[in-house]
Amino acid sequence: xxxxxxxxxxxxxxxxxxxxxxxxxxxxxxxxxxxxxxxxxxxxxxxxxxxxxxxxxxxxxxxxxxxxxxxxxxxxxxxxxxxxxxxxxxxxxxxxxxxxxxxxxxxxxxxxxxxxxxxxxxxxxxxxxxxxxxxxxxxxxxxxxxxxxxxxxxxxxxxxxxxxxxxxxxxxxxxxxxxxxxxxxxxxxxxxxxxxxxxxxxxxxxxxxxxxxxxxxxxxxxxxxxxxxxxxxxxxxxxxxxxxxxxxxxxxxxxxxxxxxxxxxxxxxxxxxxxxxxxxxxxxxxxxxxxxxxxxxxxxxxxxxxxxxxxxxxxxxxxxxxxxxxxxxxxxxxxxxxxxxxxxxxxxxxxxxxxxxxxxxxxxxxxxxxxxxxxxxxxxxxxxxxxxxxxxxxxxxxxxxxxxxxxxxxxxxxxxxxxxxxxxxxxxxxxxxxxxxxxxxxxxxxxxxxxxxxxxxxxxxxxxxxx
Amino acid sequence: xxxxxxxxxxxxxxxxxxxxxxxxxxxxxxxxxxxxxxxxxxxxxxxxxxxxxxxxxxxxxxxxxxxxxxxxxxxxxxxxxxxxxxxxxxxxxxxxxxxxxxxxxxxxxxxxxxxxxxxxxxxxxxxxxxxxxxxxxxxxxxxxxxxxxxxxxxxxxxxxxxxxxxxxxxxxxxxxxxxxxxxxxxxxxxxxxxxxxxxxxxxxxxxxxxxxxxxxxxxxxxxxxxxxxxxxxxxxxxxxxxxxxxxxxxxxxxxxxxxxxxxxxxxxxxxxxxxxxxxxxxxxxxxxxxxxx
Numbered sequence: 145x146x147x148x149x150x151x152x153x154x155x156x157x158x159x160x161x162x163x164x165x166x167x168x169x170x171x172x173x174x175x176x177x178x179x180x181x182x183x184x185x186x187x188x189x190x191x192x193x194x195x196x197x198x199x200x201x202x203x204x205x206x207x208x209x210x211x212x213x214x215x216x217x218x219x220x221x222x223x224x225x226x227x228x229x230x231x232x233x234x235x236x237x238x239x240x241x242x243x244x245x246x247x248x249x250x251x252x253x254x255x256x257x258x259x260x261x262x263x264x265x266x267x268x269x270x271x272x273x274x275x276x277x278x279x280x281x282x283x284x285x286x287x288x289x290x291x292x293x294x295x296x297x298x299x300x301x302x303x304x305x306x307x308x309x310x311x312x313x314x315x316x317x318x319x320x321x322x323x324x325x326x327x328x329x330x331x332x333x334x335x336x337x338x339x340x341x342x343x344x345x346x347x348x349x350x351x352x353x354x355x356x357x358x359x360x361x362x363x364x365x366x367x368x369x370x371x372x373x374x375x376x377x378x379x380x381x382x383x384x385x386x387x388x389x390x391x392x393x394x395x396x397x398x399x400x401x402x403x404x405x406x407x408x409x410x411x412x413x414x415x416x417x418x419x420x421x422x423x424x425x426x427x428x429x430x431x432x433x434x435x436x437x438x439x440x441x442x443x444x445x446x447x448x449x450x451x452x453x454x455x456x457x458x459x460x461x462x463x464x465x466x467x468x469x470x471x472x473x474x475x476x477x478x479x480x481x482x483x484x485x486x487x488x489x490x491x492x493x494x495x496x497x498x499x500x501x502x503x504x505x506x507x508x509x510x511x512x513x514x515x516x517x518x519x520x521x522x523x524x525x526x527x528x529x530x531x532x533x534x535x536x537x538x539x540x541x542x543x544x545x546x547x548x549x550x551x552x553x554x555x556x557x558x559x560x561x562x563x564x565x566x567x568x569x570x571x572x573x574x575x576x577x578x579x580x581x582x583x584x585x586x587x588x589x590x591x592x593x594x595x596x597x598x599x600x601x602x603x604x605x606x607x608x609x610x611x
Numbered sequence: 612x613x614x615x616x617x618x619x620x621x622x623x624x625x626x627x628x629x630x631x632x633x634x635x636x637x638x639x640x641x642x643x644x645x646x647x648x649x650x651x652x653x654x655x656x657x658x659x660x661x662x663x664x665x666x667x668x669x670x671x672x673x674x675x676x677x678x679x680x681x682x683x684x685x686x687x688x689x690x691x692x693x694x695x696x697x698x699x700x701x702x703x704x705x706x707x708x709x710x711x712x713x714x715x716x717x718x719x720x721x722x723x724x725x726x727x728x729x730x731x732x733x734x735x736x737x738x739x740x741x742x743x744x745x746x747x748x749x750x751x752x753x754x755x756x757x758x759x760x761x762x763x764x765x766x767x768x769x770x771x772x773x774x775x776x777x778x779x780x781x782x783x784x785x786x787x788x789x790x791x792x793x794x795x796x797x798x799x800x801x802x803x804x805x806x807x808x809x810x811x812x813x814x815x816x817x818x819x820x821x822x823x824x825x826x827x828x829x830x831x832x833x834x835x836x837x838x839x840x841x842x843x844x845x846x847x848x849x850x851x852x853x854x855x856x857x858x859x860x861x862x863x864x865x866x867x868x869x870x871x872x873x874x875x876x877x878x879x880x881x882x883x884x885x886x887x888x889x890x891x892x893x894x895x896x897x898x899x900x901x902x903x904x
Contacts, residue, residue, distance in 0.1 A: 260656040
């Protein structure tokens with residue numbers, strides 16, 4: 145009765161098995177997405193991984209020798225310097241690093257999607273506190289590093305946590321005391337002034353908001369292709385300029401109690417200042433300008449004042465890309481009607497809470513925020529570094545590619561630094577919605593009406609995100 | 612007995628389509644079902660997902676920003692379809708003639724099609740810069756006032772369409788060139804004998820005969836222009852303000868900047884319906900215009 149398997153039977157069986165396997169694969173692929181698309185419960189609290197301690201419980205950079213980690217960085221100067229010096233870390237630790245440097249926007253998207261999926265392809269990540277701090281903190285996506293900092297076998301003796309600036313530590317610390325990252329770079333909003341244009345009309349560098357307006361008015365001469373002021377006009381990018389200006393009224397757009405101050409009389413006054421400078425004294429088309437267009441116009445010597453982050457000194461002082469080399473004054477954010485604050489943003493290095501190589505990732509974070517590496521970044525004019533010691537580092541100061549005046553601007557800004565964007569989850573929506581309003585103001589729309597419209601649109605989003 | 616054998620063979624063959632069905636389900640049907648499902652949920656990445664039925668769609672129906680993207684998308688699409696069609700037909704007529712270096716010049720003409728859109732966008736961004744861009748320099752040479760190009764709300768869409776026209780006119784030219792090569796010569800011989808001039812021959816013979824091919828070009832261009840993203844995103848990011856925010860840009864913003872998966876999925880569904888309706892209309896028009904069945 146036994147039946148021999150024919151070729152046709154074999155094909156049938158193969159197809160059935162194939163179809164079965166394919167279906168199973170699809171179901172497996174679908175499962176995480178349909179069952180747990182967005183984990184909201186926090187992963188287990190981080191613990192120091194069990195490691196073989198070195199004799200005498202001493203710290204050793206070689207503890208995780210042989211491990212391989214993935215670092216997700218950003219395509220910026222800071223990321224470039226890390227990648228350029230990666231061999232130094234690999235030789236020091238014996239840890240191999242795969243470093244990826246996507247553009248900032250794409251990196252942020254990748255982070256959100258991978259973290260939400262509950263599995264990350266990276267172990268350590270460079271991220272922006274002013275954009276992602278609340279989102280990451282709320283979901284506990286990055287590891288609390290306090291255990292590492294407390295453990296002398298895990299933290300290099302020369303690391304020196306106290307060397308980090310107060311602003312950097314504040315950025316990295318959550319409201320409940322968790323420290324989610326090592327601060328790496330702090331950026332302040334300053335005003336780049338073209339000293340030659342100021343001197344030509346005998347105008348003093350601005351110290352107050354009124355000075356800014358008066359200087360813009362005096363120096364603005366479109367017939368000679370000279371504009372009094374430039375700043376970000378493109379939606380989303382422009383919001384940070386307005387919120388930085390608003391600090392001069394001693395006001396956050398959204399305070400720590402999540403109160404929206406965006407239609408307050410001061411916020412409207414600030415929007416009028418933004419409108420006045422951008423509509424009347426900026427180059428035509430400024431409504432489409434991001435920092436790069438402002439930088440081009442300023443580097444060509446066409447703009448008297450440009451209010452932006454302080455990380456642009458290097459291209460402005462490079463004769464290959466700039467006509468204003470040696471002519472730039474780096475002016476600390478001027479005094480507003482009620483206060484003097486420099487709008488501040490910050491970046492840092494966090495360890496993925498889903499990483500299985502947290503020890504090695506922590507070592508990479510330490511190295512990336514080490515005195516040596518941050519001094520190298522500082523020497524290249526890559527924004528303000530999160531460590532105080534870099535500003536007195538003789539080697540860094542000697543090899544500085546930017547003028548000493550810029551360093552003074554950084555140090556003085558550090559004394560009056562204040563976060564310029566609200567620490568909320570929907571910070572991108574905030575920037576986008578108010579960015580549209582500000583852009584409309586450049587076109588002549590009424591500031592009070594635009595701010596009211598933007599607040600009405602944004603408030604439900606904020607309420608929902610914090611519910 | 613013979614009949615039974617034929618039936619069983621048919622049954623066995625049926626299994627051969629299973630891999631294809633599985634593949635289609637995995638890459639086409641499942642993503643659609645999942646997108647539809649997500650559009651019925653309130654889900655922001657990093658927050659809990661909640662089923663809300665059709666609320667995302669009703670919100671879209673009253674969302675002024677989304678609604679404003681629809682006419683803007685059509686405005687851009689019309690410019691990015693009509694201009695390449697007109698210029699493409701003209702170019703095809705030129706390249707259909709015999710002249711020295713015709714082959715080489717055809718190659719040069721279709722070069723923009725081969726360029727990467729992002730690279731094109733970056734080059735055009737520099738050219739459009741109002742203060743230092745080369746286009747305003749050229750305008751100044753002939754005494755025309757400077758334009759703000761993509762830096763002003765009223766010129767941004769035509770300017771972006773200009774980039775699309777530059778890149779995709781060669782595609783229309785290639786399609787029409789193929790059509791011209793396939794046309795019968797007899798009607799032209801008759802027309803010459805009847806004393807028709809060049810315009811009359813184009814208007815009454817060439818144009819009706821190439822119309823079905825033109826419809827193909829229009830369908831391809833319409834779908835392409837509707838979903839155009841890279842050029843707009845790189846050059847203007849939807850700005851100034853929201854002046855160049857098309858449906859695709861809005862969708863991208865919601866999905867990848869705001870991480871609003873549910874809301875953006877609803878936009879995908881609406882966008883799909885719009886594209887489907889347009890494609891079916893154009894396909895119907897093409898069937899009506901066919902002469903070579």
